[in-house]
Amino acid sequence: MNIRLYNAKILTMEKHKDVFEGEIWIKNEKIAYLGETKKLQAQITGDFPTIHWDLELDCGGNLLMPGFKNAHTHSAMTFLRSYADDLPLAEWLNEKVFPLEAKLTYEDIYQLTKLAILEYLSSGITSIFDMYLIPDAVAEACSNLGMRCVLTSGLNRMNSSIEQQEQEYLKWNKKSNPLISYLLGFHAEYTCSQEQIYRISQLARKYRAPVYMHMAETRQEVEDCKKRTGLTPARYLDTMGIFEYGGGAFHCVHMTPEDCEVFRRRRLHVITNPSSNLKLASGIAPIAEFEKYKIPVAIGTDGPGSNNCLDMFREMFLVAGLSKVVSQDASAVGAERVLRMATVHGAKAMHLFRADVLAKGKLADLILIDLHQPNMQPSDNIISNLVYSANKSNVLMTMINGRILYRNGEYFVGESPTDIIDTCNQIIQKLHQA
Amino acid sequence: MNIRLYNAKILTMEKHKDVFEGEIWIKNEKIAYLGETKKLQAQITGDFPTIHWDLELDCGGNLLMPGFKNAHTHSAMTFLRSYADDLPLAEWLNEKVFPLEAKLTYEDIYQLTKLAILEYLSSGITSIFDMYLIPDAVAEACSNLGMRCVLTSGLNRMNSSIEQQEQEYLKWNKKSNPLISYLLGFHAEYTCSQEQIYRISQLARKYRAPVYMHMAETRQEVEDCKKRTGLTPARYLDTMGIFEYGGGAFHCVHMTPEDCEVFRRRRLHVITNPSSNLKLASGIAPIAEFEKYKIPVAIGTDGPGSNNCLDMFREMFLVAGLSKVVSQDASAVGAERVLRMATVHGAKAMHLFRADVLAKGKLADLILIDLHQPNMQPSDNIISNLVYSANKSNVLMTMINGRILYRNGEYFVGESPTDIIDTCNQIIQKLHQA
Numbered sequence: 001m002n003i004r005l006y007n008a009k010i011l012t013m014e015k016h017k018d019v020f021e022g023e024i025w026i027k028n029e030k031i032a033y034l035g036e037t038k039k040l041q042a043q044i045t046g047d048f049p050t051i052h053w054d055l056e057l058d059c060g061g062n063l064l065m066p067g068f069k070n071a072h073t074h075s076a077m078t079f080l081r082s083y084a085d086d087l088p089l090a091e092w093l094n095e096k097v098f099p100l101e102a103k104l105t106y107e108d109i110y111q112l113t114k115l116a117i118l119e120y121l122s123s124g125i126t127s128i129f130d131m132y133l134i135p136d137a138v139a140e141a142c143s144n145l146g147m148r149c150v151l152t153s154g155l156n157r158m159n160s161s162i163e164q165q166e167q168e169y170l171k172w173n174k175k176s177n178p179l180i181s182y183l184l185g186f187h188a189e190y191t192c193s194q195e196q197i198y199r200i201s202q203l204a205r206k207y208r209a210p211v212y213m214h215m216a217e218t219r220q221e222v223e224d225c226k227k228r229t230g231l232t233p234a235r236y237l238d239t240m241g242i243f244e245y246g247g248g249a250f251h252c253v254h255m256t257p258e259d260c261e262v263f264r265r266r267r268l269h270v271i272t273n274p275s276s277n278l279k280l281a282s283g284i285a286p287i288a289e290f291e292k293y294k295i296p297v298a299i300g301t302d303g304p305g306s307n308n309c310l311d312m313f314r315e316m317f318l319v320a321g322l323s324k325v326v327s328q329d330a331s332a333v334g335a336e337r338v339l340r341m342a343t344v345h346g347a348k349a350m351h352l353f354r355a356d357v358l359a360k361g362k363l364a365d366l367i368l369i370d371l372h373q374p375n376m377q378p379s380d381n382i383i384s385n386l387v388y389s390a391n392k393s394n395v396l397m398t399m400i401n402g403r404i405l406y407r408n409g410e411y412f413v414g415e416s417p418t419d420i421i422d423t424c425n426q427i428i429q430k431l432h433q434a
Numbered sequence: 435m436n437i438r439l440y441n442a443k444i445l446t447m448e449k450h451k452d453v454f455e456g457e458i459w460i461k462n463e464k465i466a467y468l469g470e471t472k473k474l475q476a477q478i479t480g481d482f483p484t485i486h487w488d489l490e491l492d493c494g495g496n497l498l499m500p501g502f503k504n505a506h507t508h509s510a511m512t513f514l515r516s517y518a519d520d521l522p523l524a525e526w527l528n529e530k531v532f533p534l535e536a537k538l539t540y541e542d543i544y545q546l547t548k549l550a551i552l553e554y555l556s557s558g559i560t561s562i563f564d565m566y567l568i569p570d571a572v573a574e575a576c577s578n579l580g581m582r583c584v585l586t587s588g589l590n591r592m593n594s595s596i597e598q599q600e601q602e603y604l605k606w607n608k609k610s611n612p613l614i615s616y617l618l619g620f621h622a623e624y625t626c627s628q629e630q631i632y633r634i635s636q637l638a639r640k641y642r643a644p645v646y647m648h649m650a651e652t653r654q655e656v657e658d659c660k661k662r663t664g665l666t667p668a669r670y671l672d673t674m675g676i677f678e679y680g681g682g683a684f685h686c687v688h689m690t691p692e693d694c695e696v697f698r699r700r701r702l703h704v705i706t707n708p709s710s711n712l713k714l715a716s717g718i719a720p721i722a723e724f725e726k727y728k729i730p731v732a733i734g735t736d737g738p739g740s741n742n743c744l745d746m747f748r749e750m751f752l753v754a755g756l757s758k759v760v761s762q763d764a765s766a767v768g769a770e771r772v773l774r775m776a777t778v779h780g781a782k783a784m785h786l787f788r789a790d791v792l793a794k795g796k797l798a799d800l801i802l803i804d805l806h807q808p809n810m811q812p813s814d815n816i817i818s819n820l821v822y823s824a825n826k827s828n829v830l831m832t833m834i835n836g837r838i839l840y841r842n843g844e845y846f847v848g849e850s851p852t853d854i855i856d857t858c859n860q861i862i863q864k865l866h867q868a
Contacts, residue, residue, distance in 0.1 A: 086765045086768045119807075119809050277760045308823040324715040329522070335519060374549055377515070378517070388741070428814075
């Protein structure tokens, strides 16, 4: 497929590169050309000796930019949206989430993940970092609908095993499926045995691989870890050898300076989830502090059970707004830095090094943002508008791996969205009844 | 105009009334019938002896509910969106806002308000409580485009006068324009002289009228007021007689128990503006505390200069989420209460007693919400979905005073939205250059 996207404003998210007017050519899954239109006319050679366009799309002066990287989610938890809201984390997890999760089949997870994918696409999210019970089911859903997905394991005392994780790791990193990859992980320090954690660190060493997990989401979790181990989760996991090859952690709400020091030294990513942390009353992550330690921050929605929506615009506003209010400094964590977290840092945290920015040779994971709606006026500060004022209704198109999967409110995922929604509502009824 | 909206789910926002399936009839500006369809068939008499429908609209099983009441805004500040973001309130106000505002003409404010109205409509906002430099210009814009607007004065040492306010009050409360009304107000304690505040309290007594103003937005403002007067703003204004006939205050971030006592005793409304308070690092209003005092809370976006977007969905999520995290209690300030703030309490704060709920005889200020998008699944908890998961892309239709002004992304405001946007961008260029 050769696709030409022209008459666009382009924000590549490369450093120190301003928005410019131009066009992007896509050849199969990659960006084959990106530049100004006038330059282009002298360059109709190279990769496109005689160009047959399968699609030429007039972008109407709207903005092409890298898609959002949702760096922490549990997609299949769509069945828990608006179920048992307004409860504390431990009660929500133990009394509401776990009993229903125990009933889930492979097929349920496959279908429920597809529902989340529809929402990702309408939000301009082009890749997800997904932790859930049966990663294979998540992978199948993403693969079938065209979503790029980095899997990780939710290994804990009750679910999965070291052997299963190693198998999954090898299976999904064979690169036989261009959309799916796998990073080592486990649910959290407090849900795993010391032996499990030790064995994951051995796995990390064996594959020289980074490791990811929930960390310091609640104050209680940190206190409990200190009682058990004498150390905070970050320092305990570090002494267990988990971070020898890098990685990162989800949430990181309650972090000490020593924890930040571990993250800085090990070059770990913080993956922040502000909506979820508000809604479950977990706290507010100190993003401005992380920046002082030069810790790279990525952003995730967390699962739809706790958020409840899969919307990177809300998360971006919250990262900026909450950082400002917590630092008592309106200049803290500005728009450009937040947009970088939601795109470039996300890609790096997820080891998607070919999907970080828009440039020749990079993967064609990109979105078209409507700059003509009233909420994007005045039109002269696009980055501020994206972070502080844009919302899902500004997403005109979502392209993943060179395929347009969503455009002008319509889905092109090879299946009927209505069927997916109906099937999921039936599964949810079944889960609640059984 | 007789309009029939059928095949809908209906959320009236009356107390203890669940969502039900039915239809709504609108005759001119009012709701003439609201009920179940099966009931209806036996009742084709009454107001509609022979019914000629100007429009019959199949709502497709989606949700009709009261429009959102944006209970605090400065609409014309669209020219300041994404201008000088990431600055502290005082610096932003004194060095950025005031110098540009000094250049604004009546025509500028008229046009810039129209730009905001387009955004309100796309967000399901059916009335606004607007404070700005030239209320007449705001009224003209709202009147011409069909937006319901409650004006108040931004009176301060530099702008407007008691005489002007009294004139405006009388002019806009004659009820000659069904969309416009006026409530007494002033900018804030810290921007008015003691004499001005005293004279407003006399005006309040003369007309037995409520009064509204910014209050306790920043800690500094409260400290300064205490230094000057020995009292917090709430208590100082109360002793000055401002609240003898009720009213309310915008922001209310830094409130003491004694302040809450004043609000309870005087039956004042808190009008909270969470996005703005985050973005300007002002703080987080203690909404759960207000609820303990039974203080009614309404919600506003504040102006697009400080927010930066005019979106009640974002504000609703923030009221809930911030209340939970500040109270360290995930059960604090639940979805139903927040939705009530954004609709019923807003209407009451704005003295729009005929636009609070959907019922026969009430004003037809209503919206249609798409329940079929992925973010609204599972579909069984509509109120939670509205507060935690919905966004502007779920707004299918906005009707004000019986007129459909926005539907399926198109505006029906008697003017071209593109022209409005272009004119405003030209005004903004002019303001920045001059």
